[in-house]
Amino acid sequence: MDFALMWESLPALLHACIMTMELTFISLFVGLILAVPLGLAAARRRGAAAFMAEIYMFVFRGTPLLVQLFLIYGGLAQFDYIRDSFLWPYLRQAFMCALIGFSLNTAAYTANIFKGAILAVPAGELEAARACGFKLWQQYCYIVWPQAFRMALPAYGNEVLIMLKSTSLASVITVMELTGTAKNLYAETYAPYEIFITAAVLYWVMSFILSLLLRFLERRFNKNYRKRKTGRRSLLP
Amino acid sequence: MKKPVLEAKNIRKSFGDLEVLKSVSLTARAHNVISIIGSSGSGKSTFLRCLNCLELPDEGSLAFAGEEIEFSRRRGKIVKADARQLLALRAQTAMVFQSFNLWSFMTAAENIMLAPQKVLGISRPEARERAEHLLQRVGLYDKRNSYPAQLSGGQSQRVAIARALAMNPKLMLFDEPTSALDPQLVGEVLALMRELAEEGRTMILVTHEMAFAREVSDKVIFLYQGVIEEQGTAKSLFDTPKSARCRAFLRREM
Numbered sequence A: 001m002d003f004a005l006m007w008e009s010l011p012a013l014l015h016a017c018i019m020t021m022e023l024t025f026i027s028l029f030v031g032l033i034l035a036v037p038l039g040l041a042a043a044r045r046r047g048a049a050a051f052m053a054e055i056y057m058f059v060f061r062g063t064p065l066l067v068q069l070f071l072i073y074g075g076l077a078q079f080d081y082i083r084d085s086f087l088w089p090y091l092r093q094a095f096m097c098a099l100i101g102f103s104l105n106t107a108a109y110t111a112n113i114f115k116g117a118i119l120a121v122p123a124g125e126l127e128a129a130r131a132c133g134f135k136l137w138q139q140y141c142y143i144v145w146p147q148a149f150r151m152a153l154p155a156y157g158n159e160v161l162i163m164l165k166s167t168s169l170a171s172v173i174t175v176m177e178l179t180g181t182a183k184n185l186y187a188e189t190y191a192p193y194e195i196f197i198t199a200a201v202l203y204w205v206m207s208f209i210l211s212l213l214l215r216f217l218e219r220r221f222n223k224n225y226r227k228r229k230t231g232r233r234s235l236l237p
Numbered sequence B: 001m002k003k004p005v006l007e008a009k010n011i012r013k014s015f016g017d018l019e020v021l022k023s024v025s026l027t028a029r030a031h032n033v034i035s036i037i038g039s040s041g042s043g044k045s046t047f048l049r050c051l052n053c054l055e056l057p058d059e060g061s062l063a064f065a066g067e068e069i070e071f072s073r074r075r076g077k078i079v080k081a082d083a084r085q086l087l088a089l090r091a092q093t094a095m096v097f098q099s100f101n102l103w104s105f106m107t108a109a110e111n112i113m114l115a116p117q118k119v120l121g122i123s124r125p126e127a128r129e130r131a132e133h134l135l136q137r138v139g140l141y142d143k144r145n146s147y148p149a150q151l152s153g154g155q156s157q158r159v160a161i162a163r164a165l166a167m168n169p170k171l172m173l174f175d176e177p178t179s180a181l182d183p184q185l186v187g188e189v190l191a192l193m194r195e196l197a198e199e200g201r202t203m204i205l206v207t208h209e210m211a212f213a214r215e216v217s218d219k220v221i222f223l224y225q226g227v228i229e230e231q232g233t234a235k236s237l238f239d240t241p242k243s244a245r246c247r248a249f250l251r252r253e254m
Helices: A003-044 A047-062 A065-078 A080-084 A094-119 A123-131 A136-173 A178-189 A192-221 B044-051 B083-092 B108-120 B124-137 B153-165 B183-198 B210-216 B234-239 B244-253
Strands: B006-015 B018-028 B033-037 B059-064 B071-074 B077-081 B093-096 B171-175 B203-206 B219-224 B227-233
Touching (some): A003 A047, A003 A094, A003 A178, A065 A080, A065 A094, A136 B108, A178 A192, B033 B210, B044 B171, B059 B077, B059 B083, B077 B083, B083 B093, B093 B153, B108 B124, B108 B153, B124 B153, B183 B210, B210 B234, B219 B234, B219 B244
Parallel strands (some): B171 B203
Antiparallel strands (some): B006 B018, B006 B059, B219 B227
């Protein structure tokens, strides 16, 4: 193992981490915003809105993310009205295409998490809210949403970590994020172990920081699920 | 004579082919304590839930504080209550449930504070003061920062009653408030309800606690298969029931 080479590759790879982070956070943010109405619609289970939300989730969860990226990156250029539109300067950038693909994809998964969480809100608690005279939007704002958010947190944490690592797929459509940069360095040096192990360690560090952040959020918001202050919940007797 | 707090007339309700309520009426005047008894499946919980429209009746009329609730009907069947009246009815009618239905992600105090702030529009400090006062009253002030999962059944139900009281309701509905409790915890909840009855609150309760119903009620209604089989004062109904079914029911329950 050539540690000098690993050290040498570090600045370029660290710099590429910035783009990986950008891809992760921007698509998670956009995906989250899209997922709220989608999840609410899907949780209704009946009607046109629920049906469309289900179709959306079905399509994006049912096809590989890489195929979706290819479709967006290569496919959009097929349409004249897209190429002529004012958005084309943005849409022809691989980075933009990756962002769009990731956002739409994570929106589908996140919406599904929200749907499950909303449906898991105990019916009795909603009934209590109705019996108090809450309006429908108040029931959603004060009872359904805060609770669904808490229940969704652990599953959403998974989605965040998966998303971070899925951004490596952007390298296939020429985006120079961490994996793309590592691939280039490998092509220059022919040192697969040194380069890719360094990249893997960097991914691991980013995951670790994110998972700490998520654990902090869970502690902060899910106090009510811990039964006693000192007791530990364990699966073992 | 003053207008009744709540007047329900000829309430009918079916679930599919099953006719649960066949024209049930009830009048609750201020300070009345009315108990509804009957075996399970007699429609007593459904009737109670019709009184604040958690369950919309199919037919009948409902007047709260002298104001008739306006129902929209389709083909003679009630499909919707006037939204403004419905919210007003529920804001002034508090309900206590069999399974407490506390909001599990909020502390005991927050459970009590939420509705007065959002529905009645009182300020947060005022709501906190009200919640702390009520928690003291139900003997759970030291549990104000506990979550429902950390409370016993009896404590949960007392918090739920405090939550109901926080709305200063004109009428309180109790849907089998002690049925989900361990026998040794029933007493603490009944003691609290007895206090409320003695205070002169208007209460309608569905209960299996016959001794309690007999002790606190002005009026007792015995429902049998969706019909009022017998009603009267607690004394007359428990001591000299006229209907054979009511007699048989009381023999079994007491």
